[in-house]
Amino acid sequence: MISLDNIYSAHKRIKPFIHNTAVLTSARINVLSGASLFFKCENFQKSGSFKIRGAANTILQLKKPELKEGIVTASSGNHGAAVSSIATKLGYSSTIVMPRNTAKVKVENVLRNGGNIIWCEPDQASRDETLKDILSNTNKALVHPYDDDRIIAGQATVVLELLEQETDLDIIIVPVSGGGLLSGSLSTSKQIKKKIKVYGAEPYGADDAYRSLISGKIEDNVITDTICDGLRAKLGLKTFPIIKENIDSIIRVRDKDIINAMRLSWECLKIIMEPSCAITLAVIFKNKSLFKNKKVGLVISGGNVDLGDLPWKSENVTQ
Amino acid sequence: MISLDNIYSAHKRIKPFIHNTAVLTSARINVLSGASLFFKCENFQKSGSFKIRGAANTILQLKKPELKEGIVTASSGNHGAAVSSIATKLGYSSTIVMPRNTAKVKVENVLRNGGNIIWCEPDQASRDETLKDILSNTNKALVHPYDDDRIIAGQATVVLELLEQETDLDIIIVPVSGGGLLSGSLSTSKQIKKKIKVYGAEPYGADDAYRSLISGKIEDNVITDTICDGLRAKLGLKTFPIIKENIDSIIRVRDKDIINAMRLSWECLKIIMEPSCAITLAVIFKNKSLFKNKKVGLVISGGNVDLGDLPWKSENVTQ
Numbered sequence A, B: 001m002i003s004l005d006n007i008y009s010a011h012k013r014i015k016p017f018i019h020n021t022a023v024l025t026s027a028r029i030n031v032l033s034g035a036s037l038f039f040k041c042e043n044f045q046k047s048g049s050f051k052i053r054g055a056a057n058t059i060l061q062l063k064k065p066e067l068k069e070g071i072v073t074a075s076s077g078n079h080g081a082a083v084s085s086i087a088t089k090l091g092y093s094s095t096i097v098m099p100r101n102t103a104k105v106k107v108e109n110v111l112r113n114g115g116n117i118i119w120c121e122p123d124q125a126s127r128d129e130t131l132k133d134i135l136s137n138t139n140k141a142l143v144h145p146y147d148d149d150r151i152i153a154g155q156a157t158v159v160l161e162l163l164e165q166e167t168d169l170d171i172i173i174v175p176v177s178g179g180g181l182l183s184g185s186l187s188t189s190k191q192i193k194k195k196i197k198v199y200g201a202e203p204y205g206a207d208d209a210y211r212s213l214i215s216g217k218i219e220d221n222v223i224t225d226t227i228c229d230g231l232r233a234k235l236g237l238k239t240f241p242i243i244k245e246n247i248d249s250i251i252r253v254r255d256k257d258i259i260n261a262m263r264l265s266w267e268c269l270k271i272i273m274e275p276s277c278a279i280t281l282a283v284i285f286k287n288k289s290l291f292k293n294k295k296v297g298l299v300i301s302g303g304n305v306d307l308g309d310l311p312w313k314s315e316n317v318t319q
Helices: A004-017 A027-033 A051-059 A078-090 A104-112 A124-137 A149-165 A180-192 A208-215 A239-246 A255-269 A275-285 B004-017 B027-033 B051-059 B078-090 B104-112 B124-137 B149-165 B180-192 B208-215 B239-246 B255-269 B275-285
Strands: A036-041 A071-074 A094-099 A116-120 A171-175 A197-203 A249-253 A295-300 B036-041 B071-074 B094-099 B116-120 B171-175 B197-203 B249-253 B295-300
Touching: A004 A051, A004 A149, A004 A180, A027 A036, A027 A255, A027 A275, A036 A149, A051 A078, A051 A149, A071 A078, A071 A124, A078 A094, A078 A104, A094 A104, A094 A124, A104 A116, A116 A124, A149 A171, A149 A180, A149 A295, A171 A180, A171 A275, A180 A197, A180 A239, A197 A208, A197 A275, A208 A239, A208 A249, A249 A275, A255 A275, A275 A295, B004 B051, B004 B149, B004 B180, B027 B036, B027 B255, B027 B275, B036 B149, B051 B078, B051 B149, B071 B078, B071 B124, B078 B094, B078 B104, B094 B104, B094 B124, B104 B116, B116 B124, B149 B171, B149 B180, B149 B295, B171 B180, B171 B275, B180 B197, B180 B239, B197 B208, B197 B275, B208 B239, B208 B249, B249 B275, B255 B275, B275 B295
Parallel strands: A036 A295, A071 A094, A094 A116, A171 A197, A171 A295, A197 A249, B036 B295, B071 B094, B094 B116, B171 B197, B171 B295, B197 B249
Antiparallel strands: none
C-alpha cells in the first residue's frame, strides 16, 4: 500500500490545483436503493475527473531537466485531459497518445487544455508501441495513467476527503480500470478505518480485474466491449498487488444496468456522471441485499460525456 | 416589496423543508463569458426546483380548518411537484391542475409525491376555469403558484442565501414567468444591497413581462412559443408592481440561444439545468459587453428535464 504519510503529502502538494469536491445525496435514490448513499462528486473536479489528482502529484515531483522536452502519456480520455491541463498550467508541453475511438468530448478536452494528440489504434498493443516509440526517440517524461506510486497517492486523496466529509461509512465502491483509483482508495481506507468494506465496480465487458483476482496474476482484456470507456485498461504491476491484498470484492455489472443507473442518477441528483462511474450505482441496484441499510460512499469519478451521443433513445413525450 | 422581516421569517419557517443549495462556478464558462459567474443551484433543491420554498412558506401558514379538504393549485410542473411534496409530508391531500402538454418528468414528479392531477387545456383560460370550478365546488385551500405574498417571501429566500454565499455580486439574473421568484429576488436584493443590478430573463416566445413594463399594465401571452416550459405564465397583481418599481431591466433571449447555453452549462458545470433557467446564461452570452468583468449571480431555478427528449440532436461521433 501507499503510506498514509505519502497520501497526506500528496494532498498538501496538489491542493492548489484541485477542488475538494462536494458529497451529494438523494432522498429518492436512498428510498429506491434501501441504503444511504453518498456520492463523492469528482465529476465536478477540475478537468472533469479525479485524474487531475494523480497527474498533479506526479508532475509536481518531476525535476526541471526531466521536463525540458515536455510530458508524454497514453490515455483514452480523462487522464489525458488532466495531464495536459496541469502541464499547460506549469508551462510544459504535453503529448497524449489516444486511441482513434476516443469519445469526442475527451479529445476536445485535451486540445482545449493545450495538449498535442498522437493517435493509436484502439488496443493495448498499439497504445504501448506508440508510447514506446515516443519514449525511445525523445526525452519526454512519462506520466503513467495509473501504474506509478505518485499517481496512486494522488488518486488516494479522493477517499481521504470523502472520509473527512462522511465519517460513518460502512462501504465504499470505486470503479476499477488500471487500478490507480482503486489501489489508492484501498490505501487510504484500509489504513484509516480498516473495517470499511471496499468494493471495485467493473463492467462484464472488461472484467480483467475480476479474473485477475481469481487467477492470482494480471489478466488481459483481449476484447473490451463496454460503454464504460474509462474502464478498459488492465491492472498494473504496482496496482494489482495492493488490490489483491486488500480488496473485499470486485463486483461486475452489465452495460444495460449501468445505463439505467446513469439515467436515474441524472434524474435524481441533477448531475452529469459518466457510465464509468454510474457503474457504482448499478452495483448497488443489482445487489440490493448486500447494501441494505448501509451507509455507502460512491466515487463518482468523472462527468465527461458526449451529450450528443447519449446511451438512451429519444422517446415521444406528450409535449 | 415584501419586507425583509417577512423574508427572514419565511427562511426560518421553511428551513427544515429545504436545502441551502450550493453555488457553483466554472473556470471555462468564466473565460468564455468574460465575467465571473456564480450559479445558485436550485436544481439541487428538494422537489427539483426553488418552488418548494414558496409552497412550504404558504402551506405552513395555513390553518387546520382550511386544510381539511386538502390543497389545490394550478401548475405546469415545478410548483405542482413542490406543493404535492410538502402537502404529503404534512399529511394533507393535494390536487394539481395541469395542462395536458406538461413535460412527462414533471407529471411523474407530482404523481410520485402523492399529488392528484386534474387535466386542463394548455391555455390560461382553461387553467383558470378548471381551478375556479374546483374552488367553487370544494373547500380546498388554494396555494397560488406566484401571486401571493407568502409565495413571494418564500422565493425571496433564494437570493437571501445567495447574498450570504457571495457577498460581492454586481448583478443578479433571474428568470421571469409569473414573477414570484423575480419579485422575491428584488425584494431581498434591493433592500439588502440596493446597488446590485437585477435583470429578469425572458424568452421572446413568452415576453409578457417585457411588454408589460413598456405598457405599464399586465400584458397577456396570447400564444406562448418557447422551450422554457416554466416561463409561460403572465405576471400577477402582486408581482407586477414590485417588478415595475424595482427591476433594472428585462432581457429577452431566443430559444436557440437558450438551448446552446443549456448544453454548454451541462458540459462545463456537469449539472442538469432546465431551459427555463439556462436562459440566464444565454442572457450573458448574448449581451457580453454588459457583463464584462462583472460578478454575476445566476438563479438556476430547476433541473426537471425529460432526458429522453433533449432539445439537441444526436450526432455521429467517432465512437
